[in-house]
Amino acid sequence: MSITLNALLKSPWVFHLSSGSCNNCDIEVLDCLTPRFDVERFGIKLAGSIRHADVLLVTGSCNRKSSARIRKIYEDHVPRPCVVVAIGECSLSRGLFIDSYNCPLPLDRIIPVNVYIPGCPPKPEAIIAGVVKLIQRLKASV
Amino acid sequence: MAKTIIPIGPFHPLQEEPEYFSLTVEGETVVDVDVELGYNHRGIEKLSESKTYDQVPFVVERICGICSTSHPYAYVKAVEDISGCTIPERAEYIRTIIAEGERIHSHLLWLGLAGHFLGYNTVYMWVWKLREEILDVMEILSGNRNNYAMFKPGGVRRDIREEDIPFVIKKIDSIVKTLDMLKKAILDDPVLHARLKGIGILKREDAIDYSALGPTSRASGVAKDVRKDAPYGAYDKVEWKMIVTEKGDVFDKVVVRVLEVFESISIMKSCLLSLPKGPIDANLADIVPGEGIGVHEAPRGETFHYVRSDGSNRPTRHKVRAPTFMNLPTCKSTVIGAAIADAAIILASIDPCYCCTERLAVCRIDGKRMMNGGELIRLSVEKTEKLKKEMGRR
Numbered sequence: 136m137s138i139t140l141n142a143l144l145k146s147p148w149v150f151h152l153s154s155g156s157c158n159n160c161d162i163e164v165l166d167c168l169t170p171r172f173d174v175e176r177f178g179i180k181l182a183g184s185i186r187h188a189d190v191l192l193v194t195g196s197c198n199r200k201s202s203a204r205i206r207k208i209y210e211d212h213v214p215r216p217c218v219v220v221a222i223g224e225c226s227l228s229r230g231l232f233i234d235s236y237n238c239p240l241p242l243d244r245i246i247p248v249n250v251y252i253p254g255c256p257p258k259p260e261a262i263i264a265g266v267v268k269l270i271q272r273l274k275a276s277v
Numbered sequence: 278m279a280k281t282i283i284p285i286g287p288f289h290p291l292q293e294e295p296e297y298f299s300l301t302v303e304g305e306t307v308v309d310v311d312v313e314l315g316y317n318h319r320g321i322e323k324l325s326e327s328k329t330y331d332q333v334p335f336v337v338e339r340i341c342g343i344c345s346t347s348h349p350y351a352y353v354k355a356v357e358d359i360s361g362c363t364i365p366e367r368a369e370y371i372r373t374i375i376a377e378g379e380r381i382h383s384h385l386l387w388l389g390l391a392g393h394f395l396g397y398n399t400v401y402m403w404v405w406k407l408r409e410e411i412l413d414v415m416e417i418l419s420g421n422r423n424n425y426a427m428f429k430p431g432g433v434r435r436d437i438r439e440e441d442i443p444f445v446i447k448k449i450d451s452i453v454k455t456l457d458m459l460k461k462a463i464l465d466d467p468v469l470h471a472r473l474k475g476i477g478i479l480k481r482e483d484a485i486d487y488s489a490l491g492p493t494s495r496a497s498g499v500a501k502d503v504r505k506d507a508p509y510g511a512y513d514k515v516e517w518k519m520i521v522t523e524k525g526d527v528f529d530k531v532v533v534r535v536l537e538v539f540e541s542i543s544i545m546k547s548c549l550l551s552l553p554k555g556p557i558d559a560n561l562a563d564i565v566p567g568e569g570i571g572v573h574e575a576p577r578g579e580t581f582h583y584v585r586s587d588g589s590n591r592p593t594r595h596k597v598r599a600p601t602f603m604n605l606p607t608c609k610s611t612v613i614g615a616a617i618a619d620a621a622i623i624l625a626s627i628d629p630c631y632c633c634t635e636r637l638a639v640c641r642i643d644g645k646r647m648m649n650g651g652e653l654i655r656l657s658v659e660k661t662e663k664l665k666k667e668m669g670r671r
Contacts, residue, residue, distance in 0.1 A: 158341055162343065169406060201317075231339055256422075
C-alpha cells in the first residue's frame with residue numbers, strides 16, 4: 136500500500152462542494168460534523184481549502200454555470216489521489232430537476248464518481264455509511 | 278490609497294452555497310461590495326409550470342432546504358387564493374406547528390453558523406446539537422428531518438397523531454431549558470459584545486428604503502411581520518409577541534433571532550395543546566381560471582408566491598420572491614465602511630439563502646451579447662433571407 140493511500144484511509148479530509156443544491160444535503164453534511172454524529176472520531180475532517188482535500192463531497196444538480204467550475208476544480212486543483220462522493224438525488228440523477236433547462240448533465244458525466252449516496256436529503260447516518268463503504272472499498276482495492 | 282479586490286468564492290468553506298462576493302478594499306476598510314449569483318439556478322419557476330397543482334409543493338419545497346415549509350406554505354396560500362376555499366381549522370393549526378418548527382431549526386442553524394464565522398466553534402457545536410432535538414420533533418410529526426411534504430392545496434397531507442403530542446411537548450420543553458442556558462451564555466459573553474455590537478448597522482431609514490424583511494428589518498426597529506400584519510393559519514388564535522429591537526447592528530439581529538425561537542416554541546406548544554378536531558383536507562375541486570398571491574413569514578422574512586391559472590391542472594405562471602432577494606442589497610449599506618474581518622459576519626447577518634434568490638441573467642461581456650446555438654441559427658437564417666431579397670430571389 137502506498138503511503139499516501141494509507142494516510143488517506145486513516146484520516147480522509149473532505150471538501151464539500153455544492154454545485155447548485157437546495158442546501159439540504161449541505162446541511163446534512165455539516166450535521167455529520169456536529170456532536171450527535173461526530174465523524175471526526177473516524178478522522179474525517181472538513182478541509183478549508185480544496186487543495187487539502189482527499190475526498191470531494193459533491194451535492195446538487197450541476198447547473199450550466201457550476202459544472203464548468205466543478206470540472207476545473209477536479210482536473211486542476213484537487214491533489215491526487217482523490218475520491219468523489221455524490222450526495223443526494225440531485226447529483227446522482229438530477230432527481231426532480233431532470234427536466235430543468237439549466238441542469239444539462241448529471242455529475243458522473245462531468246467528473247468520475249466513486250460513491251453514490253441516494254436520498255433527498257440522505258440522512259447523516261446514510262452519509263457516514265457511504266463514507267465507511269468508500270474506505271472499505273479502497274482498502275480492498277490495494 | 279490603492280484599491281484591492283478580494284474575491285470570496287464561489288466555492289468556499291464559509292458558506293455552504295456557492296456564490297461569489299468581490300470586496301473592494303482600501304487598506305482594511307471595505308469600500309465596495311458586489312455579489313454574483315447563478316451557481317444555484319435550477320429553473321424552478323419554469324419547472325413548476327410543467328407539474329400539476331398537487332405536484333408543485335414538492336418542487337417548491339426543494340427551492341431551499343432550510344425554508345422547505347415557507348415556499349410550500351406561500352404556494353398553497355396562492356392556490357387557495359385562486360379557488361377561494363376555506364381550509365379546515367385543524368389543517369391551519371398543523372400548518373402553523375410545522376412552520377414554527379422550521380423557524381426554530383432555521384434560527385438555530387443560523388446561530389450556529391454565526392458562531393462558526395466568528396471563530397466560536399463551541400457555539401456552533403452546542404447549538405447544532407440542540408438543533409438535532411427539533412429535527413427529531415419534526416421527524417415524528419412529518420416523517421422526515423428536512424423536506425416535510427406536509428402541504429397540499431386545501432389542507433395538509435398528514436395528520437398529527439394524538440399519542441405523539443405528549444412526547445413532542447416534552448421534547449420542546451427540554452429545548453427551552455438548554456436554550457435558556459445558551460441564551461445567557463451567548464448574550465452575556467463580553468467577547469461577543471465587543472465583536473458584534475456597533476458593526477454592520479442597518480439604519481431604520483435604510484431598512485425601509487431597501488424594503489428589508491423579517492429579522493433583518495425587525496432588528497432595525499421596523500415592526501414588520503406577516504404573521505401579525507395579515508394573520509393566517511393559527512397565528513391570530515394563539516398568544517405571541519413580535520420581537521423588535523432598535524439598533525440594527527449584528528448583535529441585535531442575534532437577539533431578535535434568539536428571542537424569536539422562544540416565541541416559536543410557545544406558539545408551537547399552544548397550538549399542540551389546543552389542536553382542534555376535525556378533517557385535515559378541504560378536498561379542493563378543480564382550480565378555476567384566475568390569479569392568486571400567497572405570503573408567508575419565513576424565518577428570513579416574507580416569502581411571496583404568485584400563481585396564475587387558466588383552468589387547466591397546471592399553473593400557467595408561478596412567480597417566487599424569496600426574502601433574501603430583498604435583504605441582500607442591504608449589504609451595500611452595512612458592509613461598506615466596515616473592516617474586512619467584520620465583513621464575513623455582516624454578510625452572514627441577514628441569514629442569506631442564495632438558492633432561494635437565484636435568478637438567471639443573460640449577460641453581455643465587453644458589450645457583446647453572448648449567443649447560444651439557437652440564436653446563431655436564427656441569425657444565419659436571417660442573413661440568407663436578406664441575401665435572397667437583395668438578389669431578387671424568392
